[in-house]
Amino acid sequence: MIRFEQVSKSYSGGVQALQKISFHIQPGEMAFLTGHSGAGKSTLLKLISIMERPSAGHVFINGHDLSKISRKQIPYVRRDIGMIFQNHRLLRDNTIFDNIALPLIIEGYGLKEIRKRVDTALDKVGLLDKARYYPNMLSGGEQQRVGIARAVVNTPPILLADEPTGNLDPKLSLEIMRLFEEFNSVGTSVLIATHDLGLIARMKYRTLTLTKGRMVQDGLQAEENQGAEL
Amino acid sequence: MSLLFKQRNSAGANQRKLGIVAKIIAFFVGNIRHWLAALGDIWRDPIPSILTVAVLGVSLTLPSIMYVVAKNAQSVEQHWQNAAEISLFLHTDLSDKQIQTFVKQVQLHAKVEKVTFVSNEQALDEFEQLSGFGDALNLLEANPLPNVLIVIPLAEYALASPAADLLTELEQMREVEFGKLDIEWLRRLNAVLSLIKDTMGSLGVLLCISVVLIVGNTIRLSIINRKEEIEVLKLVGATDGFIQRPFLFTGLWYGFFGGLIAWLSIEIMLYYLSGSIVRIADLYQSDFRLSGLSVAEMVNLLLISMGLGLSGSYLVVRKQILLIEPDSSI
Numbered sequence: 335m336i337r338f339e340q341v342s343k344s345y346s347g348g349v350q351a352l353q354k355i356s357f358h359i360q361p362g363e364m365a366f367l368t369g370h371s372g373a374g375k376s377t378l379l380k381l382i383s384i385m386e387r388p389s390a391g392h393v394f395i396n397g398h399d400l401s402k403i404s405r406k407q408i409p410y411v412r413r414d415i416g417m418i419f420q421n422h423r424l425l426r427d428n429t430i431f432d433n434i435a436l437p438l439i440i441e442g443y444g445l446k447e448i449r450k451r452v453d454t455a456l457d458k459v460g461l462l463d464k465a466r467y468y469p470n471m472l473s474g475g476e477q478q479r480v481g482i483a484r485a486v487v488n489t490p491p492i493l494l495a496d497e498p499t500g501n502l503d504p505k506l507s508l509e510i511m512r513l514f515e516e517f518n519s520v521g522t523s524v525l526i527a528t529h530d531l532g533l534i535a536r537m538k539y540r541t542l543t544l545t546k547g548r549m550v551q552d553g554l555q556a557e558e559n560q561g562a563e564l
Numbered sequence: 565m566s567l568l569f570k571q572r573n574s575a576g577a578n579q580r581k582l583g584i585v586a587k588i589i590a591f592f593v594g595n596i597r598h599w600l601a602a603l604g605d606i607w608r609d610p611i612p613s614i615l616t617v618a619v620l621g622v623s624l625t626l627p628s629i630m631y632v633v634a635k636n637a638q639s640v641e642q643h644w645q646n647a648a649e650i651s652l653f654l655h656t657d658l659s660d661k662q663i664q665t666f667v668k669q670v671q672l673h674a675k676v677e678k679v680t681f682v683s684n685e686q687a688l689d690e691f692e693q694l695s696g697f698g699d700a701l702n703l704l705e706a707n708p709l710p711n712v713l714i715v716i717p718l719a720e721y722a723l724a725s726p727a728a729d730l731l732t733e734l735e736q737m738r739e740v741e742f743g744k745l746d747i748e749w750l751r752r753l754n755a756v757l758s759l760i761k762d763t764m765g766s767l768g769v770l771l772c773i774s775v776v777l778i779v780g781n782t783i784r785l786s787i788i789n790r791k792e793e794i795e796v797l798k799l800v801g802a803t804d805g806f807i808q809r810p811f812l813f814t815g816l817w818y819g820f821f822g823g824l825i826a827w828l829s830i831e832i833m834l835y836y837l838s839g840s841i842v843r844i845a846d847l848y849q850s851d852f853r854l855s856g857l858s859v860a861e862m863v864n865l866l867l868i869s870m871g872l873g874l875s876g877s878y879l880v881v882r883k884q885i886l887l888i889e890p891d892s893s894i
Contacts, residue, residue, distance in 0.1 A: 383799070385890055396568045403567070406803075410567045413801035423796050427608070437800045442594075484800065491569055 335361040335492065335523040336382060341391035343377055343547075351377040353547045354391070359525060361396075361491070364518040366534050367527040369544035375527040378544070379494050382525075383415055384408050395492070413441060416485030416522075420497035422477045424469040430456070430480050431465040437488045455483040459513060475506040482510070486517055493517060495526045499533065507533055602813035609786075616782040617818055621825025623775050624869050627768035628826050628857070629833065634764055636854055637757065650731050651744045652713040656684075658739055663711060666739045670713060675721045675730050680714040687712060710741065772872055775822065779815050779876025787811060787884045795890040804885055811881045812874060819873020823866040831856060 336359040343352040352374045359365050367375050380386040381393050384400055393400045395411070403411055424433050434455055438448045456462045459479035461472075469477055478498060485493060493514065499507035511526075511533060518524045528534065534541055543551040566572040606613045652670075654663065663681075671679045687709045692698045716722075717730050727745055735743045787794070797807050834856045845852040857865065 398568050407567055409798070409801045409803045411801075412799065414566055414568050414572070417799055423799065425793055425796060427793075436797070440797070440800060440802045440806055491572065 335359050335363070335396060336525065337394040338378075338381075339392045339394070341381065341388045341393060343374075343381065343386060344389045350547050352381075352388075352544075355544075355547075355549050356391075357542055357549065357552055359523055361523055362518070362521045363540065364514065364524040365526070365540040365542060366537070367525060367542045367544065368529060368531065368534060371529065373544040374547045375529075375544060376496055377547075379417075379496050379525070379527055382492075382494060383412055383417060409440075413437065413488065414490050414492060416488075416490040416493045418478075418481050418485045418493070418495040418498045420500040422469070422481040424477060424480055424484075426469055428468075429465065430461065430467050430469065430472070433469065433480060434484045434487050436484060441488060451487055452483075455487040458486070458516070459483045474501050475509070478502065478506075478510060479513070482513055486522075489522075491522060493522050493524045495524070495528075497528055498526060499528060499530055504532070508536075511537060598809050599813050599816070602810045602817055605810065606814060606817055612782060612785070613818070616778060617821040617825065619778055620775055620818060620822025620869070620873070621829065623771050623778065624822050624826035624865070625829045627764075627771045628830055628865055630764035630768055631861075632830060632834070632854075632856065634761060637760070639855070640852065649745075650715040650717065650727065650734065652715060652734055653741050653743070654711040654713060654739055655741050656710055658711070662739065666737070667713065669737075670715060670734070673734075675717055675726075676715055677718045678716040680716075682712045682714060684709045684711050772868075775819075775869070775872045776876040776879065779818050779873045780880045782818065783811050783815055783877040784880045784884055786814070787881070787888070791888050794885065794888045798888070799890045804882070807885050808881045811885075812877050815873040815875075815877025815881075816870050817873070818876075819870035820866060822873065823869030826869065827857065827862055827865055 338355045338357050341352060341355045342350070344350045355374075355378065367378060369375055377386060381388055381400075382395070384403060387401070395414070400411070425436070428436075431452055434452045435448050438451060443451070452465070453462065456465055459482055461476060461479055461483070464472065464476070469480065472480065478501075482498070485495075495514065498514075499510050502510065507530060514524050514526060515537075538554065540554060541551070542549060654666070658666070667679060667681050670676060684707045688701065688707050691709070692701055715730075715734065717727055721727060721730050731743050731745045734740060794807055834854055838854050841852070841854050
């Protein structure tokens with residue numbers, strides 16, 4: 335589903351963010367991406383959503399080479415990827431309903447369909463009663479769930495999350511992770527960047543570990559060596 | 565539409581089944597929604613919009629007033645067009661038949677619009693009535709007045725120098741004793757009028773350019789203010805066209821309100837001025853009245869100002885939205 339082939343990314347000024355990264359996430363797979371801040375987690379996610387282009391190598395989604403995607407086509411690629419951010423990135427002036435409806439409005443859905451899908455998404459994240467609220471009236475955990483609802487409302491085949499539990503306490507974090515598992519169980523590929531090692535250890539999923547832009551480990555995070563690696 | 569996943573029905577499933585008519589309706593409904601949404605955005609953050617619209621209104625008022633002045637000047641000028649009237653005094657020894665042939669001959673002249681023949685009897689009657697010398701005139705044995713032919717040239721020969729040329733041409737005819745045309749003042753009037761028209765034209769162009777720039781700048785600032793929102797839109801897959809649309813509609817609204825203000829201020833000014841104009845017109849024994857903007861002209865004003873607003877926003881929207889890319893902490 336998501337395949338990296340010898341991907342390197344360097345920023346102007348010679349900073350090497352990623353070096354020769356290769357991996358393949360299968361359709362319907364759920365994986366974690368971990369490493370210290372600055373290890374290149376965000377850069378890797380940005381390469382998938384084409385916020386950045388690789389300096390060398392190729393990124394494939396569902397077999398399509400992203401280097402062949404023109405600037406004009408980028409929006410259509412992003413519609414296939416649900417993205418979740420640490421700071422939620424909700425529109426403060428819009429209601430929860432409008433925030434979640436955004437991807438559907440952009441794709442030109444009819445009002446009836448929008449209502450149906452937004453309600454389904456709100457129901458999944460357990461916020462059906464807060465559709466008319468504004469983001470600042472919700473707690474951090476609730477805002478993050480709104481962000482997730484927005485990411486899944488148009489049922490994309492891929493979900494990317496960048497530190498989705500960064501600001502949440504362990505109990506809320508686990509709730510959020512359970513949500514991701516739920517979406518994964520219906521066939522969505524999920525890639526979650528996080529440095530919450532405790533959480534990863536409890537979840538037992540494939541873990542890609544980055545250190546200084548290199549992939550140092552790809553596989554099930556073994557509990558005994560997690561301290562040594564990071 | 566999904567580029568990467570062919571089997572995926574995104575937007576489409578329901579929409580593709582719509583017929584052409586339904587699609588057209590959906591297009592208009594969609595645009596009206598954006599149009600109203602843009603109005604809502606203006607409403608939510610009214611201060612910068614009000615300032616911009618006020619500046620637009622003033623900028624548009626000036627050229628529109630010039631237009632109204634030019635329009636009224638034209639109707640005054642039309643009264644003065646009679647000035648390009650050539651009087652031909654004919655020799656007294658012509659027979660009626662000769663006169664008739666001559667009138668026909670002048671009538672057929674390529675540069676002549678209209679010919680009025682005033683016989684010496686008519687002239688005498690008129691003189692009798694106007695002068696009050698009725699009784700005294702009866703003492704005259706013969707009518708001392710000549711037959712006169714009043715020639716009105718075609719519009720393109722009514723200007724000072726072609727009218728003079730026509731006069732010389734007509735004077736050369738054997739039946740004419742002499743002709744008369746007061747050209748100097750006509751020439752000056754025409755020069756002044758064309759100067760005024762040119763000045764107004766160039767000022768109008770400048771003011772329209774300023775409207776475009778003002779709208780452009782305001783839209784640019786509002787795009788910068790909504791940077792965060794635009795980033796989010798780009799992240800969830802909005803095309804540049806989708807993001808641009810509300811800003812273009814905002815430009816359209818600015819133009820609309822600016823045009824409305826311009827129209828209102830013209831009406832107020834006309835109302836304010838009409839009293840003194842009537843007084844002046846009365847003193848000149850003229851029934852001249854100031855005419856304002858007709859409905860068609862008002863619609864034109866609104867269309868032009870909306871066009872200017874739209875082009876102002878179009879100028880900046882594309883580039884500004886290209887500049888904003890979701891970045892830093894995704």
